[in-house]
Amino acid sequence: MVDKLFKTLIVNKSEDMPKVQSEMKKITLADLSEGDVVVKIAYSSLNYKDVLAFQNNSGVIRKYPMIPGVDFCGTVIETSNPRFTTGENVLCTGYDVGVSHTGGLSEYARVPAEWLIRLDKNVPLEYVMALGTAGLTAALSVNEIVSFGAKRDSEILVTGVTGGVGSIVVAILKKLKMRNISVLVRNKDQRHSYCNEFKNVYLRDDLETKKLIAHQKFDYVVDCVGGTVLEAVLPWVSYKGVVTVCGNIAGNQLKTNMLPFILRGIRLMGIDSVNIKLEEKEKMWQQLLTDWNINGAFSVRIFPLDKVKYVVDNWVEVRNKSRIVISVPDTKNVEKISR
Ligand SMILES: NC(=O)c1ccc[n+]([C@@H]2O[C@H](COP(=O)([O-])OP(=O)(O)OC[C@H]3O[C@@H](n4cnc5c(N)ncnc54)[C@H](OP(=O)(O)O)[C@@H]3O)[C@@H](O)[C@H]2O)c1
CATH class of the missing domain: 3.40.50.720 (NAD(P)-binding Rossmann-like Domain)
Known part of the structure; x- marks a missing residue:
């Protein structure tokens, strides 16, 4: 796996290139930030903060080049932390993800285990990212x-x-x-x-x-x-x-x-959702998956990874009254509207 190339979105800015540029790139796991768990991403989402990541001087991205995407969910494929085993589904929102630690708009992510929430196998991952950070x-x-x-x-x-x-x-x-x-x-x-x-x-x-x-x-x-x-x-x-x-x-x-x-x-x-303790996040997610389950009760639009730039460039019209989910595996033209 280590040498396999996979797709990711990168934002970059430098002295020679003062305006933020973004491109789809192929990278390997070695290019991801450090962490003890590698996740094959199924879905990410787009939040207002992700849109700011593509803008100059928004202050969202702390380190370039960066993979944006402040949340993701998917399946553990490698772990050196005993809290997780391969094949488990997990969710990550906030902390440094997509800001100073490579984020969710990518086929794979590597993060510290203490940023991850375990999901039961029966939890629909599409719903999890329809919720996401928002x-x-x-x-x-x-x-x-x-x-x-x-x-x-x-x-x-x-x-x-x-x-x-x-x-x-x-x-x-x-x-x-x-x-x-x-x-x-x-x-x-x-x-x-x-x-x-x-x-x-x-x-x-x-x-x-x-x-x-x-x-x-x-x-x-x-x-x-x-x-x-x-x-x-x-x-x-x-x-x-x-x-x-x-x-x-x-x-x-x-x-x-x-x-x-x-x-x-x-x-x-x-209200802060980014740096609150993992236990508080877990409690809230438990609520959203049980008593407060609102699957199907709000509008969701799903786009493939390579349409992210289009969505960002047309944010207000595209996300109007909808949550934007990004389907990460290479399924082109997945745009789908529910509700
Ligand atoms: N504290 C946290 O942990 C946390 C987490 C997530 C989000 N946030 C923040 O929460 C806010 C909403 O995030 P989001 O992802 O829901 O964004 P979003 O999907 O882009 O929605 C933005 C909403 O704000 C409205 N709006 C924009 N400018 C406005 C203005 N000048 N006056 C009144 N309404 C205005 C928009 O109305 P139109 O449809 O008319 O444009 C839309 O309803 C953002 O500021 C984001 O940074 C904070």
């Missing part, structure tokens, strides 16, 4: 509001619902039979397309207010975009309300005021 982040966000007491009749607002994390948040909330889900979208067409599905569909302008504190509308907010959207939402959060934030796609700055915090005691909870 699904883990969504589950952590919903888990947070549930642990703060979210109930079926709570008023819940979700942002970023046309994207990976947000669409899975909604699927989990529906699985939990939450009755009062509202969403915040970016334009009138999206508002129209969602108007029968949610209690209220807001545009950011609907919530923009000059008041430091406004009517109490939302008991819980699962915010996937941050920045100016989060700013607009905070004055409307109810007494003792809880807001989770996992994303910064709408901006890194947060300009807000103290009144929602000191008069209403609202709580703002940051």
Whole structure:
């Protein structure tokens, strides 16, 4: 196996080549980062962070050349760690994968055993990567509001619902039979397309207010975009309300005021899916594979490895309302849309 050539996607940048370039390449295991487990990858996925990996100065890739792809699942083919045996299916999300350690957009990956989660043979790998990093982040966000007491009749607002994390948040909330889900979208067409599905569909302008504190509308907010959207939402959060934030796609700055915090005691909870302990990840995945199983409840598009660049270049249109799964074995034209 060691000398066998296999397909991978590489992003590169250097002094002579200041713009990020990407290409499909053939490499061997010797070219992968260190680790005690080698995995034959079945599926990876594309997240917003993966899209940033192809952009100049996004700061996502810490070391060039790099194989991007922050998550993958597949089968162990070599291991020097007794925790795993060959033939077992495994999943990996986050840590340094696809950032400073060669990642999931490749036929093979080699990682430390402590980054891997074992999967039972009956778990569909396509579903695992339909969830991927987005699904883990969504589950952590919903888990947070549930642990703060979210109930079926709570008023819940979700942002970023046309994207990976947000669409899975909604699927989990529906699985939990939450009755009062509202969403915040970016334009009138999206508002129209969602108007029968949610209690209220807001545009950011609907919530923009000059008041430091406004009517109490939302008991819980699962915010996937941050920045100016989060700013607009905070004055409307109810007494003792809880807001989770996992994303910064709408901006890194947060300009807000103290009144929602000191008069209403609202709580703002940051969500990280990358560096949390493996045990916490395992717990969340167990939830997503059992009580919170949402297989088939959100839209998924599947593309082959050599279409990644096309998807990245057309990200907003292609991923609209869908999660993007990458089928890694050389099955050309696998594009498939479920739901
Ligand atoms: N903390 C963590 O561990 C973690 C893990 C995963 C993701 N994230 C972050 O979570 C965010 C979402 O990730 P994703 O993979 O779901 O991305 P995605 O699939 O590209 O979805 C992005 C979503 O944000 C919306 N959006 C983009 N710009 C916006 C703006 N200026 N105002 C309002 N909405 C805007 C998009 O709406 P349109 O459809 O209208 O474009 C879409 O609904 C990203 O910031 C990502 O970095 C964090």
